[in-house]
Amino acid sequence: MTQALDIRPDPALDSDARYRRLLAILRTLDGALVAFSGGVDSSLLAAAAKDALGERVLLVTARSPLHPPSEAQFAKALAAALHVDHRILDTLELDDPAVSRNDPDRCYHCKRALFSRLAEMAAAEHLASVVDGFNRDDRDDYRPGRRATRELGVRSPLEEAALGKEDVRALARLRGLPNWDAPARACLASRVPYGERLTAERLARVARAEAGLEALGFTQLRVRDHGLLARVEVASADMDRACQAPVRAAIAAACRAAGYTWASLDLEGYRTGSLNEALAPPRRAR
CATH class of the missing domain: 3.40.50.620 (HUPs)
Known part of the structure:
Protein backbone atom coordinates (compact mmCIF):
# COMPACT_ATOMS: atom_id res chain seq x y z
CA MET A 1 0.00 0.00 0.00
CA ARG A 175 5.52 22.84 -5.26
CA GLY A 176 6.55 20.14 -2.76
CA LEU A 177 5.91 17.20 -5.07
CA PRO A 178 7.69 14.06 -3.81
CA ASN A 179 8.57 12.86 -7.31
CA TRP A 180 10.31 16.05 -8.46
CA ASP A 181 13.58 14.16 -8.99
CA ALA A 182 12.07 10.80 -10.01
CA PRO A 183 13.63 9.13 -13.07
CA ALA A 184 12.02 9.68 -16.44
CA ARG A 185 9.46 7.05 -17.34
CA ALA A 186 7.87 5.79 -20.51
CA CYS A 187 5.31 3.13 -21.30
CA LEU A 188 6.60 -0.44 -21.34
CA ALA A 189 5.96 -0.76 -25.07
CA SER A 190 9.01 1.45 -25.57
CA ARG A 191 11.18 -1.46 -24.39
CA VAL A 192 10.30 -3.71 -27.35
CA PRO A 193 11.86 -3.22 -30.82
CA TYR A 194 9.50 -1.99 -33.51
CA GLY A 195 7.95 -4.77 -35.54
CA GLU A 196 7.99 -7.29 -32.69
CA ARG A 197 4.55 -8.08 -31.33
CA LEU A 198 3.50 -6.66 -27.98
CA THR A 199 1.88 -9.04 -25.52
CA ALA A 200 0.86 -8.62 -21.90
CA GLU A 201 3.28 -11.39 -20.92
CA ARG A 202 6.22 -9.72 -22.64
CA LEU A 203 5.51 -6.36 -21.02
CA ALA A 204 5.09 -7.98 -17.60
CA ARG A 205 8.51 -9.60 -18.03
CA VAL A 206 10.05 -6.18 -18.67
CA ALA A 207 8.29 -4.76 -15.60
CA ARG A 208 9.58 -7.61 -13.41
CA ALA A 209 13.14 -7.17 -14.65
CA GLU A 210 13.13 -3.41 -14.09
CA ALA A 211 11.68 -3.86 -10.61
CA GLY A 212 14.49 -6.33 -9.89
CA LEU A 213 17.13 -3.85 -11.00
CA GLU A 214 15.54 -1.06 -8.98
CA ALA A 215 15.84 -3.33 -5.95
CA LEU A 216 19.59 -3.41 -6.63
CA GLY A 217 19.74 0.37 -6.29
CA PHE A 218 19.54 1.40 -9.95
CA THR A 219 17.07 4.21 -10.58
CA GLN A 220 17.54 5.55 -14.11
CA LEU A 221 17.38 2.38 -16.20
CA ARG A 222 15.66 0.53 -18.99
CA VAL A 223 15.41 -3.16 -19.82
CA ARG A 224 15.04 -3.47 -23.59
CA ASP A 225 13.34 -6.72 -24.54
CA HIS A 226 15.06 -8.60 -27.38
CA GLY A 227 13.24 -11.89 -27.05
CA LEU A 228 15.11 -14.06 -24.55
CA LEU A 229 17.81 -11.39 -24.22
CA ALA A 230 17.45 -8.43 -21.85
CA ARG A 231 19.55 -5.45 -22.92
CA VAL A 232 20.08 -3.42 -19.77
CA GLU A 233 20.67 0.33 -19.87
CA VAL A 234 21.79 2.09 -16.71
CA ALA A 235 22.82 5.70 -16.12
CA SER A 236 26.41 6.57 -17.02
CA ALA A 237 27.11 7.29 -13.34
CA ASP A 238 26.12 3.71 -12.49
CA MET A 239 28.12 2.00 -15.23
CA ASP A 240 31.24 1.28 -13.15
CA ARG A 241 29.18 -0.28 -10.39
CA ALA A 242 27.14 -2.33 -12.86
CA CYS A 243 30.37 -3.77 -14.29
CA GLN A 244 31.61 -5.07 -10.94
CA ALA A 245 31.47 -8.86 -10.86
CA PRO A 246 29.01 -9.25 -7.94
CA VAL A 247 26.69 -6.61 -9.37
CA ARG A 248 26.87 -8.11 -12.86
CA ALA A 249 25.84 -11.43 -11.38
CA ALA A 250 22.94 -9.82 -9.52
CA ILE A 251 21.75 -8.06 -12.69
CA ALA A 252 21.83 -11.35 -14.60
CA ALA A 253 19.99 -13.11 -11.80
CA ALA A 254 17.28 -10.43 -11.72
CA CYS A 255 16.78 -10.75 -15.47
CA ARG A 256 16.63 -14.54 -15.31
CA ALA A 257 14.12 -14.36 -12.46
CA ALA A 258 11.98 -12.11 -14.65
CA GLY A 259 11.97 -14.70 -17.45
CA TYR A 260 14.98 -13.90 -19.64
CA THR A 261 17.62 -16.42 -20.61
CA TRP A 262 20.45 -13.91 -21.16
CA ALA A 263 21.26 -10.40 -19.98
CA SER A 264 23.61 -7.87 -21.59
CA LEU A 265 24.76 -4.43 -20.46
CA ASP A 266 24.48 -1.69 -23.08
CA LEU A 267 27.85 0.08 -23.09
CA GLU A 268 26.27 3.38 -24.15
CA GLY A 269 24.15 3.40 -21.02
CA TYR A 270 20.68 4.78 -20.52
CA ARG A 271 19.27 7.19 -23.08
CA THR A 272 15.72 8.12 -23.93
CA GLY A 273 14.19 6.28 -26.88
CA SER A 274 17.20 4.13 -27.75
CA LEU A 275 15.02 1.85 -29.89
CA ASN A 276 14.31 4.84 -32.13
CA GLU A 277 17.96 4.66 -33.19
CA ALA A 278 17.00 1.83 -35.53
CA LEU A 279 14.61 4.04 -37.47
CA ALA A 280 15.66 5.48 -40.82
CA PRO A 281 16.22 9.27 -40.81
CA PRO A 282 13.01 10.03 -42.76
CA ARG A 283 10.99 8.23 -40.10
CA ARG A 284 12.62 10.20 -37.31
CA ALA A 285 11.74 13.54 -38.89
CA ARG A 286 8.89 15.38 -37.17
Missing part, protein backbone atom coordinates in the same frame (compact mmCIF):
# COMPACT_ATOMS: atom_id res chain seq x y z
CA THR A 2 1.34 3.44 -0.96
CA GLN A 3 2.13 5.66 2.03
CA ALA A 4 0.16 8.89 2.40
CA LEU A 5 2.05 11.80 0.86
CA ASP A 6 2.73 15.12 2.57
CA ILE A 7 2.92 18.01 0.11
CA ARG A 8 4.18 21.37 1.35
CA PRO A 9 4.86 24.07 -1.25
CA ASP A 10 7.85 26.36 -0.87
CA PRO A 11 6.77 30.03 -0.43
CA ALA A 12 9.25 30.92 -3.17
CA LEU A 13 6.92 29.30 -5.68
CA ASP A 14 4.56 32.29 -5.57
CA SER A 15 7.20 34.62 -6.99
CA ASP A 16 8.53 32.26 -9.65
CA ALA A 17 7.83 33.78 -13.07
CA ARG A 18 7.72 30.34 -14.70
CA TYR A 19 4.95 29.11 -12.41
CA ARG A 20 2.99 32.33 -12.74
CA ARG A 21 3.19 31.91 -16.53
CA LEU A 22 1.86 28.36 -16.27
CA LEU A 23 -0.99 29.40 -13.98
CA ALA A 24 -1.96 32.21 -16.33
CA ILE A 25 -2.33 29.74 -19.20
CA LEU A 26 -4.39 27.31 -17.11
CA ARG A 27 -6.69 30.07 -15.88
CA THR A 28 -7.84 30.66 -19.46
CA LEU A 29 -9.42 27.19 -19.46
CA ASP A 30 -13.01 26.49 -18.47
CA GLY A 31 -12.08 23.38 -16.53
CA ALA A 32 -9.48 20.74 -17.38
CA LEU A 33 -9.12 16.99 -17.50
CA VAL A 34 -5.45 16.15 -16.89
CA ALA A 35 -3.94 13.03 -18.47
CA PHE A 36 -2.21 11.98 -15.26
CA SER A 37 0.44 9.25 -15.31
CA GLY A 38 1.96 10.23 -11.98
CA GLY A 39 5.26 11.17 -13.62
CA VAL A 40 6.85 14.50 -12.77
CA ASP A 41 5.46 16.34 -15.82
CA SER A 42 1.82 15.41 -15.31
CA SER A 43 2.21 15.79 -11.54
CA LEU A 44 3.33 19.40 -11.86
CA LEU A 45 0.54 20.01 -14.35
CA ALA A 46 -2.01 18.47 -11.98
CA ALA A 47 -0.85 20.59 -9.05
CA ALA A 48 -0.81 23.76 -11.14
CA ALA A 49 -4.28 23.00 -12.53
CA LYS A 50 -5.54 22.63 -8.96
CA ASP A 51 -3.93 25.95 -8.02
CA ALA A 52 -5.37 27.70 -11.08
CA LEU A 53 -8.81 26.13 -11.43
CA GLY A 54 -9.74 24.83 -8.00
CA GLU A 55 -12.46 22.18 -8.21
CA ARG A 56 -12.73 22.38 -12.00
CA VAL A 57 -10.06 19.71 -12.45
CA LEU A 58 -10.23 15.96 -13.02
CA LEU A 59 -7.17 13.70 -13.08
CA VAL A 60 -7.39 10.49 -15.10
CA THR A 61 -4.80 7.71 -15.05
CA ALA A 62 -4.76 4.97 -17.68
CA ARG A 63 -4.26 1.45 -16.32
CA SER A 64 -3.17 -1.28 -18.71
CA PRO A 65 -0.36 -3.81 -19.34
CA LEU A 66 1.61 -0.94 -20.93
CA HIS A 67 2.24 0.53 -17.47
CA PRO A 68 3.61 -1.04 -14.27
CA PRO A 69 0.89 -1.35 -11.58
CA SER A 70 2.97 0.82 -9.27
CA GLU A 71 2.36 3.86 -11.50
CA ALA A 72 -1.41 3.85 -10.97
CA GLN A 73 -0.91 3.26 -7.24
CA PHE A 74 1.39 6.26 -6.92
CA ALA A 75 -0.90 8.43 -9.06
CA LYS A 76 -3.81 7.61 -6.77
CA ALA A 77 -1.81 8.57 -3.67
CA LEU A 78 -0.58 11.82 -5.20
CA ALA A 79 -4.06 12.83 -6.36
CA ALA A 80 -5.34 12.25 -2.82
CA ALA A 81 -2.54 14.40 -1.39
CA LEU A 82 -3.40 17.18 -3.86
CA HIS A 83 -7.12 16.85 -2.99
CA VAL A 84 -8.09 16.53 -6.65
CA ASP A 85 -10.77 14.26 -8.08
CA HIS A 86 -9.04 11.24 -9.64
CA ARG A 87 -10.21 8.31 -11.71
CA ILE A 88 -8.56 5.20 -13.08
CA LEU A 89 -9.39 4.36 -16.69
CA ASP A 90 -8.82 0.74 -17.68
CA THR A 91 -7.68 0.59 -21.29
CA LEU A 92 -7.24 -2.29 -23.72
CA GLU A 93 -4.59 -1.03 -26.11
CA LEU A 94 -3.21 -4.50 -26.86
CA ASP A 95 -6.59 -5.54 -28.31
CA ASP A 96 -5.96 -3.08 -31.15
CA PRO A 97 -3.78 -4.69 -33.85
CA ALA A 98 -2.46 -1.24 -34.79
CA VAL A 99 -0.89 -1.10 -31.33
CA SER A 100 0.04 -4.73 -30.68
CA ARG A 101 1.87 -5.21 -33.97
CA ASN A 102 4.22 -2.46 -32.73
CA ASP A 103 4.94 -0.54 -35.90
CA PRO A 104 6.87 2.74 -35.57
CA ASP A 105 3.56 4.66 -35.49
CA ARG A 106 2.23 2.51 -32.60
CA CYS A 107 2.17 5.49 -30.26
CA TYR A 108 -0.11 7.43 -32.62
CA HIS A 109 -2.81 4.75 -32.49
CA CYS A 110 -2.43 4.27 -28.74
CA LYS A 111 -2.66 7.99 -27.97
CA ARG A 112 -5.50 8.50 -30.42
CA ALA A 113 -7.61 5.85 -28.69
CA LEU A 114 -6.74 7.02 -25.17
CA PHE A 115 -7.25 10.73 -25.71
CA SER A 116 -10.49 10.13 -27.60
CA ARG A 117 -11.82 8.49 -24.45
CA LEU A 118 -10.45 11.28 -22.28
CA ALA A 119 -12.20 13.83 -24.49
CA GLU A 120 -15.48 11.97 -23.98
CA MET A 121 -14.94 11.96 -20.23
CA ALA A 122 -14.15 15.68 -20.23
CA ALA A 123 -17.32 16.46 -22.17
CA ALA A 124 -19.41 14.36 -19.76
CA GLU A 125 -17.95 16.33 -16.84
CA HIS A 126 -18.43 19.70 -18.61
CA LEU A 127 -14.68 20.35 -18.62
CA ALA A 128 -13.66 22.34 -21.68
CA SER A 129 -10.11 21.05 -22.16
CA VAL A 130 -7.99 17.92 -22.04
CA VAL A 131 -4.39 18.73 -21.12
CA ASP A 132 -1.22 16.64 -21.14
CA GLY A 133 2.29 16.90 -19.68
CA PHE A 134 4.17 17.38 -22.93
CA ASN A 135 7.02 19.84 -22.29
CA ARG A 136 9.35 21.85 -24.50
CA ASP A 137 12.17 19.27 -24.41
CA ASP A 138 9.86 16.47 -25.57
CA ARG A 139 10.12 17.90 -29.08
CA ASP A 140 13.62 16.40 -29.35
CA ASP A 141 12.54 12.76 -29.74
CA TYR A 142 10.42 10.80 -32.21
CA ARG A 143 6.88 11.05 -30.80
CA PRO A 144 4.14 9.99 -33.21
CA GLY A 145 1.61 10.23 -30.38
CA ARG A 146 2.02 13.98 -30.54
CA ARG A 147 0.23 14.02 -33.88
CA ALA A 148 -2.78 12.28 -32.30
CA THR A 149 -3.07 14.74 -29.43
CA ARG A 150 -2.82 17.70 -31.81
CA GLU A 151 -5.57 16.23 -34.01
CA LEU A 152 -7.81 15.94 -30.95
CA GLY A 153 -7.14 19.47 -29.72
CA VAL A 154 -5.32 18.45 -26.55
CA ARG A 155 -3.56 21.35 -24.85
CA SER A 156 0.02 21.13 -23.55
CA PRO A 157 0.35 23.95 -20.99
CA LEU A 158 3.93 23.08 -20.01
CA GLU A 159 5.07 23.50 -23.59
CA GLU A 160 2.93 26.60 -24.02
CA ALA A 161 4.67 28.09 -20.98
CA ALA A 162 8.06 27.27 -22.58
CA LEU A 163 8.98 24.92 -19.73
CA GLY A 164 11.67 22.30 -20.32
CA LYS A 165 12.49 19.31 -18.16
CA GLU A 166 14.80 21.23 -15.83
CA ASP A 167 12.10 23.86 -15.32
CA VAL A 168 9.53 21.17 -14.59
CA ARG A 169 11.72 19.52 -11.97
CA ALA A 170 12.59 22.84 -10.34
CA LEU A 171 8.95 23.88 -10.12
CA ALA A 172 7.85 20.44 -8.92
CA ARG A 173 10.39 20.70 -6.10
CA LEU A 174 9.10 24.15 -5.13
Whole structure:
Protein backbone atom coordinates (compact mmCIF):
# COMPACT_ATOMS: atom_id res chain seq x y z
CA MET A 1 0.00 0.00 0.00
CA THR A 2 1.34 3.44 -0.96
CA GLN A 3 2.13 5.66 2.03
CA ALA A 4 0.16 8.89 2.40
CA LEU A 5 2.05 11.80 0.86
CA ASP A 6 2.73 15.12 2.57
CA ILE A 7 2.92 18.01 0.11
CA ARG A 8 4.18 21.37 1.35
CA PRO A 9 4.86 24.07 -1.25
CA ASP A 10 7.85 26.36 -0.87
CA PRO A 11 6.77 30.03 -0.43
CA ALA A 12 9.25 30.92 -3.17
CA LEU A 13 6.92 29.30 -5.68
CA ASP A 14 4.56 32.29 -5.57
CA SER A 15 7.20 34.62 -6.99
CA ASP A 16 8.53 32.26 -9.65
CA ALA A 17 7.83 33.78 -13.07
CA ARG A 18 7.72 30.34 -14.70
CA TYR A 19 4.95 29.11 -12.41
CA ARG A 20 2.99 32.33 -12.74
CA ARG A 21 3.19 31.91 -16.53
CA LEU A 22 1.86 28.36 -16.27
CA LEU A 23 -0.99 29.40 -13.98
CA ALA A 24 -1.96 32.21 -16.33
CA ILE A 25 -2.33 29.74 -19.20
CA LEU A 26 -4.39 27.31 -17.11
CA ARG A 27 -6.69 30.07 -15.88
CA THR A 28 -7.84 30.66 -19.46
CA LEU A 29 -9.42 27.19 -19.46
CA ASP A 30 -13.01 26.49 -18.47
CA GLY A 31 -12.08 23.38 -16.53
CA ALA A 32 -9.48 20.74 -17.38
CA LEU A 33 -9.12 16.99 -17.50
CA VAL A 34 -5.45 16.15 -16.89
CA ALA A 35 -3.94 13.03 -18.47
CA PHE A 36 -2.21 11.98 -15.26
CA SER A 37 0.44 9.25 -15.31
CA GLY A 38 1.96 10.23 -11.98
CA GLY A 39 5.26 11.17 -13.62
CA VAL A 40 6.85 14.50 -12.77
CA ASP A 41 5.46 16.34 -15.82
CA SER A 42 1.82 15.41 -15.31
CA SER A 43 2.21 15.79 -11.54
CA LEU A 44 3.33 19.40 -11.86
CA LEU A 45 0.54 20.01 -14.35
CA ALA A 46 -2.01 18.47 -11.98
CA ALA A 47 -0.85 20.59 -9.05
CA ALA A 48 -0.81 23.76 -11.14
CA ALA A 49 -4.28 23.00 -12.53
CA LYS A 50 -5.54 22.63 -8.96
CA ASP A 51 -3.93 25.95 -8.02
CA ALA A 52 -5.37 27.70 -11.08
CA LEU A 53 -8.81 26.13 -11.43
CA GLY A 54 -9.74 24.83 -8.00
CA GLU A 55 -12.46 22.18 -8.21
CA ARG A 56 -12.73 22.38 -12.00
CA VAL A 57 -10.06 19.71 -12.45
CA LEU A 58 -10.23 15.96 -13.02
CA LEU A 59 -7.17 13.70 -13.08
CA VAL A 60 -7.39 10.49 -15.10
CA THR A 61 -4.80 7.71 -15.05
CA ALA A 62 -4.76 4.97 -17.68
CA ARG A 63 -4.26 1.45 -16.32
CA SER A 64 -3.17 -1.28 -18.71
CA PRO A 65 -0.36 -3.81 -19.34
CA LEU A 66 1.61 -0.94 -20.93
CA HIS A 67 2.24 0.53 -17.47
CA PRO A 68 3.61 -1.04 -14.27
CA PRO A 69 0.89 -1.35 -11.58
CA SER A 70 2.97 0.82 -9.27
CA GLU A 71 2.36 3.86 -11.50
CA ALA A 72 -1.41 3.85 -10.97
CA GLN A 73 -0.91 3.26 -7.24
CA PHE A 74 1.39 6.26 -6.92
CA ALA A 75 -0.90 8.43 -9.06
CA LYS A 76 -3.81 7.61 -6.77
CA ALA A 77 -1.81 8.57 -3.67
CA LEU A 78 -0.58 11.82 -5.20
CA ALA A 79 -4.06 12.83 -6.36
CA ALA A 80 -5.34 12.25 -2.82
CA ALA A 81 -2.54 14.40 -1.39
CA LEU A 82 -3.40 17.18 -3.86
CA HIS A 83 -7.12 16.85 -2.99
CA VAL A 84 -8.09 16.53 -6.65
CA ASP A 85 -10.77 14.26 -8.08
CA HIS A 86 -9.04 11.24 -9.64
CA ARG A 87 -10.21 8.31 -11.71
CA ILE A 88 -8.56 5.20 -13.08
CA LEU A 89 -9.39 4.36 -16.69
CA ASP A 90 -8.82 0.74 -17.68
CA THR A 91 -7.68 0.59 -21.29
CA LEU A 92 -7.24 -2.29 -23.72
CA GLU A 93 -4.59 -1.03 -26.11
CA LEU A 94 -3.21 -4.50 -26.86
CA ASP A 95 -6.59 -5.54 -28.31
CA ASP A 96 -5.96 -3.08 -31.15
CA PRO A 97 -3.78 -4.69 -33.85
CA ALA A 98 -2.46 -1.24 -34.79
CA VAL A 99 -0.89 -1.10 -31.33
CA SER A 100 0.04 -4.73 -30.68
CA ARG A 101 1.87 -5.21 -33.97
CA ASN A 102 4.22 -2.46 -32.73
CA ASP A 103 4.94 -0.54 -35.90
CA PRO A 104 6.87 2.74 -35.57
CA ASP A 105 3.56 4.66 -35.49
CA ARG A 106 2.23 2.51 -32.60
CA CYS A 107 2.17 5.49 -30.26
CA TYR A 108 -0.11 7.43 -32.62
CA HIS A 109 -2.81 4.75 -32.49
CA CYS A 110 -2.43 4.27 -28.74
CA LYS A 111 -2.66 7.99 -27.97
CA ARG A 112 -5.50 8.50 -30.42
CA ALA A 113 -7.61 5.85 -28.69
CA LEU A 114 -6.74 7.02 -25.17
CA PHE A 115 -7.25 10.73 -25.71
CA SER A 116 -10.49 10.13 -27.60
CA ARG A 117 -11.82 8.49 -24.45
CA LEU A 118 -10.45 11.28 -22.28
CA ALA A 119 -12.20 13.83 -24.49
CA GLU A 120 -15.48 11.97 -23.98
CA MET A 121 -14.94 11.96 -20.23
CA ALA A 122 -14.15 15.68 -20.23
CA ALA A 123 -17.32 16.46 -22.17
CA ALA A 124 -19.41 14.36 -19.76
CA GLU A 125 -17.95 16.33 -16.84
CA HIS A 126 -18.43 19.70 -18.61
CA LEU A 127 -14.68 20.35 -18.62
CA ALA A 128 -13.66 22.34 -21.68
CA SER A 129 -10.11 21.05 -22.16
CA VAL A 130 -7.99 17.92 -22.04
CA VAL A 131 -4.39 18.73 -21.12
CA ASP A 132 -1.22 16.64 -21.14
CA GLY A 133 2.29 16.90 -19.68
CA PHE A 134 4.17 17.38 -22.93
CA ASN A 135 7.02 19.84 -22.29
CA ARG A 136 9.35 21.85 -24.50
CA ASP A 137 12.17 19.27 -24.41
CA ASP A 138 9.86 16.47 -25.57
CA ARG A 139 10.12 17.90 -29.08
CA ASP A 140 13.62 16.40 -29.35
CA ASP A 141 12.54 12.76 -29.74
CA TYR A 142 10.42 10.80 -32.21
CA ARG A 143 6.88 11.05 -30.80
CA PRO A 144 4.14 9.99 -33.21
CA GLY A 145 1.61 10.23 -30.38
CA ARG A 146 2.02 13.98 -30.54
CA ARG A 147 0.23 14.02 -33.88
CA ALA A 148 -2.78 12.28 -32.30
CA THR A 149 -3.07 14.74 -29.43
CA ARG A 150 -2.82 17.70 -31.81
CA GLU A 151 -5.57 16.23 -34.01
CA LEU A 152 -7.81 15.94 -30.95
CA GLY A 153 -7.14 19.47 -29.72
CA VAL A 154 -5.32 18.45 -26.55
CA ARG A 155 -3.56 21.35 -24.85
CA SER A 156 0.02 21.13 -23.55
CA PRO A 157 0.35 23.95 -20.99
CA LEU A 158 3.93 23.08 -20.01
CA GLU A 159 5.07 23.50 -23.59
CA GLU A 160 2.93 26.60 -24.02
CA ALA A 161 4.67 28.09 -20.98
CA ALA A 162 8.06 27.27 -22.58
CA LEU A 163 8.98 24.92 -19.73
CA GLY A 164 11.67 22.30 -20.32
CA LYS A 165 12.49 19.31 -18.16
CA GLU A 166 14.80 21.23 -15.83
CA ASP A 167 12.10 23.86 -15.32
CA VAL A 168 9.53 21.17 -14.59
CA ARG A 169 11.72 19.52 -11.97
CA ALA A 170 12.59 22.84 -10.34
CA LEU A 171 8.95 23.88 -10.12
CA ALA A 172 7.85 20.44 -8.92
CA ARG A 173 10.39 20.70 -6.10
CA LEU A 174 9.10 24.15 -5.13
CA ARG A 175 5.52 22.84 -5.26
CA GLY A 176 6.55 20.14 -2.76
CA LEU A 177 5.91 17.20 -5.07
CA PRO A 178 7.69 14.06 -3.81
CA ASN A 179 8.57 12.86 -7.31
CA TRP A 180 10.31 16.05 -8.46
CA ASP A 181 13.58 14.16 -8.99
CA ALA A 182 12.07 10.80 -10.01
CA PRO A 183 13.63 9.13 -13.07
CA ALA A 184 12.02 9.68 -16.44
CA ARG A 185 9.46 7.05 -17.34
CA ALA A 186 7.87 5.79 -20.51
CA CYS A 187 5.31 3.13 -21.30
CA LEU A 188 6.60 -0.44 -21.34
CA ALA A 189 5.96 -0.76 -25.07
CA SER A 190 9.01 1.45 -25.57
CA ARG A 191 11.18 -1.46 -24.39
CA VAL A 192 10.30 -3.71 -27.35
CA PRO A 193 11.86 -3.22 -30.82
CA TYR A 194 9.50 -1.99 -33.51
CA GLY A 195 7.95 -4.77 -35.54
CA GLU A 196 7.99 -7.29 -32.69
CA ARG A 197 4.55 -8.08 -31.33
CA LEU A 198 3.50 -6.66 -27.98
CA THR A 199 1.88 -9.04 -25.52
CA ALA A 200 0.86 -8.62 -21.90
CA GLU A 201 3.28 -11.39 -20.92
CA ARG A 202 6.22 -9.72 -22.64
CA LEU A 203 5.51 -6.36 -21.02
CA ALA A 204 5.09 -7.98 -17.60
CA ARG A 205 8.51 -9.60 -18.03
CA VAL A 206 10.05 -6.18 -18.67
CA ALA A 207 8.29 -4.76 -15.60
CA ARG A 208 9.58 -7.61 -13.41
CA ALA A 209 13.14 -7.17 -14.65
CA GLU A 210 13.13 -3.41 -14.09
CA ALA A 211 11.68 -3.86 -10.61
CA GLY A 212 14.49 -6.33 -9.89
CA LEU A 213 17.13 -3.85 -11.00
CA GLU A 214 15.54 -1.06 -8.98
CA ALA A 215 15.84 -3.33 -5.95
CA LEU A 216 19.59 -3.41 -6.63
CA GLY A 217 19.74 0.37 -6.29
CA PHE A 218 19.54 1.40 -9.95
CA THR A 219 17.07 4.21 -10.58
CA GLN A 220 17.54 5.55 -14.11
CA LEU A 221 17.38 2.38 -16.20
CA ARG A 222 15.66 0.53 -18.99
CA VAL A 223 15.41 -3.16 -19.82
CA ARG A 224 15.04 -3.47 -23.59
CA ASP A 225 13.34 -6.72 -24.54
CA HIS A 226 15.06 -8.60 -27.38
CA GLY A 227 13.24 -11.89 -27.05
CA LEU A 228 15.11 -14.06 -24.55
CA LEU A 229 17.81 -11.39 -24.22
CA ALA A 230 17.45 -8.43 -21.85
CA ARG A 231 19.55 -5.45 -22.92
CA VAL A 232 20.08 -3.42 -19.77
CA GLU A 233 20.67 0.33 -19.87
CA VAL A 234 21.79 2.09 -16.71
CA ALA A 235 22.82 5.70 -16.12
CA SER A 236 26.41 6.57 -17.02
CA ALA A 237 27.11 7.29 -13.34
CA ASP A 238 26.12 3.71 -12.49
CA MET A 239 28.12 2.00 -15.23
CA ASP A 240 31.24 1.28 -13.15
CA ARG A 241 29.18 -0.28 -10.39
CA ALA A 242 27.14 -2.33 -12.86
CA CYS A 243 30.37 -3.77 -14.29
CA GLN A 244 31.61 -5.07 -10.94
CA ALA A 245 31.47 -8.86 -10.86
CA PRO A 246 29.01 -9.25 -7.94
CA VAL A 247 26.69 -6.61 -9.37
CA ARG A 248 26.87 -8.11 -12.86
CA ALA A 249 25.84 -11.43 -11.38
CA ALA A 250 22.94 -9.82 -9.52
CA ILE A 251 21.75 -8.06 -12.69
CA ALA A 252 21.83 -11.35 -14.60
CA ALA A 253 19.99 -13.11 -11.80
CA ALA A 254 17.28 -10.43 -11.72
CA CYS A 255 16.78 -10.75 -15.47
CA ARG A 256 16.63 -14.54 -15.31
CA ALA A 257 14.12 -14.36 -12.46
CA ALA A 258 11.98 -12.11 -14.65
CA GLY A 259 11.97 -14.70 -17.45
CA TYR A 260 14.98 -13.90 -19.64
CA THR A 261 17.62 -16.42 -20.61
CA TRP A 262 20.45 -13.91 -21.16
CA ALA A 263 21.26 -10.40 -19.98
CA SER A 264 23.61 -7.87 -21.59
CA LEU A 265 24.76 -4.43 -20.46
CA ASP A 266 24.48 -1.69 -23.08
CA LEU A 267 27.85 0.08 -23.09
CA GLU A 268 26.27 3.38 -24.15
CA GLY A 269 24.15 3.40 -21.02
CA TYR A 270 20.68 4.78 -20.52
CA ARG A 271 19.27 7.19 -23.08
CA THR A 272 15.72 8.12 -23.93
CA GLY A 273 14.19 6.28 -26.88
CA SER A 274 17.20 4.13 -27.75
CA LEU A 275 15.02 1.85 -29.89
CA ASN A 276 14.31 4.84 -32.13
CA GLU A 277 17.96 4.66 -33.19
CA ALA A 278 17.00 1.83 -35.53
CA LEU A 279 14.61 4.04 -37.47
CA ALA A 280 15.66 5.48 -40.82
CA PRO A 281 16.22 9.27 -40.81
CA PRO A 282 13.01 10.03 -42.76
CA ARG A 283 10.99 8.23 -40.10
CA ARG A 284 12.62 10.20 -37.31
CA ALA A 285 11.74 13.54 -38.89
CA ARG A 286 8.89 15.38 -37.17
